[in-house]
Amino acid sequence: MHKAQVTIKDIARELGISPSTVSKALKGHPDISSATKKAVKELVAKWNYKPDPIALSLKGGQSKTIGVIVPEIVHYFFSTVISGIEDLAYDSGYHVMFCQSNESYEREVKAVETLLSSRVDGILVSLCKVTRNFDHFRNITENRIPLVFFDRICDEIETDRVIVDDEAGAFEGVSHLIKSGCREIIHLSGPLNLLIAKNRMDGYVRALKENNIPVREENIVKCDTAEEARSVVPGLFDKTRKPDGIFAVNDLTAAEAMKIVKHKGYKVPDNVSIVGFTSGMISDLTDPSLTSVEQHGYIVGKEAVRLLINRIEGKEDLPCQTTIIKTELVVKGSTRKIG
Amino acid sequence: MHKAQVTIKDIARELGISPSTVSKALKGHPDISSATKKAVKELVAKWNYKPDPIALSLKGGQSKTIGVIVPEIVHYFFSTVISGIEDLAYDSGYHVMFCQSNESYEREVKAVETLLSSRVDGILVSLCKVTRNFDHFRNITENRIPLVFFDRICDEIETDRVIVDDEAGAFEGVSHLIKSGCREIIHLSGPLNLLIAKNRMDGYVRALKENNIPVREENIVKCDTAEEARSVVPGLFDKTRKPDGIFAVNDLTAAEAMKIVKHKGYKVPDNVSIVGFTSGMISDLTDPSLTSVEQHGYIVGKEAVRLLINRIEGKEDLPCQTTIIKTELVVKGSTRKIG
DNA sequence: TACCTTACCGCAAACGTTTGAAATGTTAAT
């Protein structure tokens, strides 16, 4: 093997035929005699010829690559989504190119540029927390590149979307707290410019209302990281009204809150019950293990890819659609048994 | 914008010049008059022309893409490595294509095929646990594609490598346990066909020996997942000889072991001290937080990319080199204070 | 006038592949 890659020309030269004959033979074109086809296929197998995807792309105008922008790969939810994306994309003959925005608006913009200049056939995005201007995404749609948002979606741009049923999931989680006896439930919330954060809060509020529990402003606290929990949670237990339940916008925050609560001397779940959101690896690490709302990230990823590829290969212009993935409450040790 | 992408031809047609002139103008070729250069650059800016990377690749024979194969993205260590890979790769003008082997040999082989047929310029690999045949990697080097192993390396193939100083890290972790008073230390080990597992065990053994503590066969147990911990760890405390320390091959196993130990009624760190390996997010979630050996995954990723790109762009054929990243013991709450 | 510079620009080939059209060769029907 002195040469990097075998090309169709090498095959042609060896067989004393033209490159186009080789190409057609490989495609089973009816013009080509079966003798020639056989000879070509044998040599192709022997020399392990593989068509150059770059030349294919140049010709076909498609890169067979999809771009993905996620906030941070280290988060369990996003890594499961990525697994789903990967699996279906590769099975469908597409490659995947990842970019992390690292929760930074500038990096998100740069990621869009990178992906666009890579000529990806479509883009999958989950917004970063601080994004409030969406021009970089309009840039994508103006270039007629299909775009699908998942989880942290943008409702200012008309695209396909895949979301988790955050409102229902939150409702179910908080309802479970209520059924188990909690009456003073704290909600550790995300930034409300993110729809997922708003929807989870809405589910929290609805669960309280449907159970005739007053919704108190001071029980809804912006707190969606472990660091924030360390500065915010201790204060919540210094008032006269003692919380007996916590519903956190994600597992990491819930886990940190649990540690703080325990160190304050409360028993989990007996004095304070806790429900998180995501139900990943983290929920088994806490002690007790964390009751949490499973988001089915793998399915989210697969569905997002399915929509995107449909759009990429779609002949007709369907109206944009939004797929809602059902959540599932996974009850573990951080909430009391319901008698 | 009726057209998907502006090409150099569009620019040329609009300006009434030839495509080659446009190309040269953009490259600052001395043949081109400054007036033409100016006109071209203005229109390029106005129309937001970006050269097509696919055409560039066809011409230049390079895809400016590197492939990465990791066992599982969900593991904190690997996601930090990927962050490092991404950051440096993009800064160096390379794209990144990920494949997960999911700890499956077949998927690892398939990932290599995928990457090779994508004509990546180089490949970064961390082996999956069960791989014992390395022919698919030989395939890479035979095609003259640079290959760099990181963390879970393969010593049967001559390549650049980036490893963590597992032996020294383990030595330091176990020494810390000993200094804090532990004498009966369990090692929860990985599969010994992985060098990292063997090296960590070697560090454990050396620490015991240098402190004149007998090394007992029965104290070294294959156990590197949470599931395995649940079936293995309880048995370790049913003997007459009670362990007072645990050194686990990774944080996940350490965290699960901690839960089990606590539920058996032991205090951590007072009765049993625990040291993990990786020191990621997990180490802050356990209660108490987990003393662990930091692996600096981000640096591992950057270094691996640096070596790979050097090799891709390298004029001369340097001998293969192995970079060793120093570990760092991060002392938290699962071990007793020393002194 | 004849020749040479200089400055600028376009042509064409190349990268690997596909594909409709054209060319070649063969056979059979007129």
Next chain:
DNA sequence: ATTAACATTTCAAACGTTTGCGGTAAGGTA
């Protein structure tokens, strides 16, 4: 013998870009 019909193969253009070389016009020199 001419031609139609067919089978098989090759040609050439195209995708977007780069680049060595050739070309042209303007001006300068002898």
